[in-house]
Amino acid sequence: MSAVPELLILIPLPAQLLAQLRDDHSLPAWHYAPAGIDDALAGLQQVRTVLTNGSTGLSQAQMQAMPQLRLISAFGAGYENIDLAAARQAGIAVTHAPGANNATVADHAMALMLGLTRGLHVLDSAVKAGGWEHNRAARPTVNGKRLGILGLGNIGAQIARRAAGFDMQIAYHARDARSDVPYQYCATAGALAQYSDYLILACPGGPATRGIVNRDLLARLGPQGFLINVARGSVVDTPALIEALQQHTIAGAALDVVDGEPALPAAFHALDNLLLTPHISGRSPEAMATQLRMFTDNVAASYAGKPLQHVVPS
Template sequence: MLIDVLRRVSAAERFVRRGLWSVQGDYPLGSKLGGKRVGIIGLGNIGLLIAKRLEAFGCVIYYNSRRPKDSVSYRYFPNVHDLASESDVLIVACALNKETRHIVNMDVLEALGKDGVIINIGRGTNIDEAEMVRALKEGRIAGAGLDVFENEPKVPAELLSMDNVVLTPHVAVFTSESRSDLREYTIANLEAFFTGKPLLSPVLP
């Protein structure tokens, strides 16, 4: 999704399908992923997997989480605003709770800046959606990739016509393989619980 936003892959594909290539000429260039400073909000299992993949592209990884993690060498930011101000890309990969509701607000979007991109694969309410839409309309951030929304399945109408925004219907984690893996994981967790063994994925309060 991030590559799509930066390279404008989906928008370029629509450009070709609409027959605009032969009329308007070359499509505007996008931006490469390599070398980008990527701030990840929520360095849990998913966030860590994202970080490792982005490292392979030559990205610099920063993160915000409940607390610093001794197991990683990435730079930790206790404050999301400061994380955004140092990042080219902000990826939301955290759980939703009272502390993370609208964790990305107007101030964070302003800190991300006019060249910044935001990706949300967490929960729609992690971002103040109305403020994000305004920031995109006014050019205060460069683009967004969104798999989740505040009032699913409703998507703000303004986003539908924005070529710098990639939208997907809450399918980031789902493939036929991942569904099968999830079933097996759930069964393994239940077996662990009922046999008095440690859970594979305990949920912290």
């Protein structure tokens, strides 16, 4: 690697993708700094491209530390923590990878819903510890139940299609009702929670949705209701969720994302009605290969002065 990289990678990538980047001799010299920009090389004067994601983002101050920066690429669909106004003012293009991992996230949402409902995370450990007969209590099933989806974009729509295969009754809340889907529209998130046996969060992150799942909404979901989050951790008021799980005012929750991740609240460790995965809903070999290709194609286009693909609207 060159001592003066032109590409800065700020997010953790699997070893296989890093190997592909090393083997791609069309790329400029790059530096890998998944611990954050403060741990990157002191000299960022030649950086032209940054690879980040919606959670990590890129601030105006960080952009200003890289005077040659021309492209910020989000590895995934989300870009909520990239300062778009600062990028626009500085003439820096921002791209993302919409659609690359939609199917994978939808699959994972269904896996979380089924695993949580049937208590698989608890039963696996119990059976392996010798507790076969004492752990054969009846568990709920999703068949025919009411599913609410908060956010009916591409991912939410794929979740709905999968849930239809379980004969679930489907409703959704989004900024606007859609005329192209057969699902029931709820005018507010609270009304959706009131409707739902299962509430799956598939909405964007950012200020507009921060803490939308609060104490009131969880109360509306109720003691038979399950919460599944494959959106962003910021969407959920974590103290309110912990209280609801401790007091069993909801039946359970499955989270692929946590506000402040990877740090976890200490209270999580004592909750057997909580199922956790480490923000991997969008990670499959197919999805990550597609995201990497979309990124490298845009790097090549940026250097060649050609139009970029999947530019975030300014």
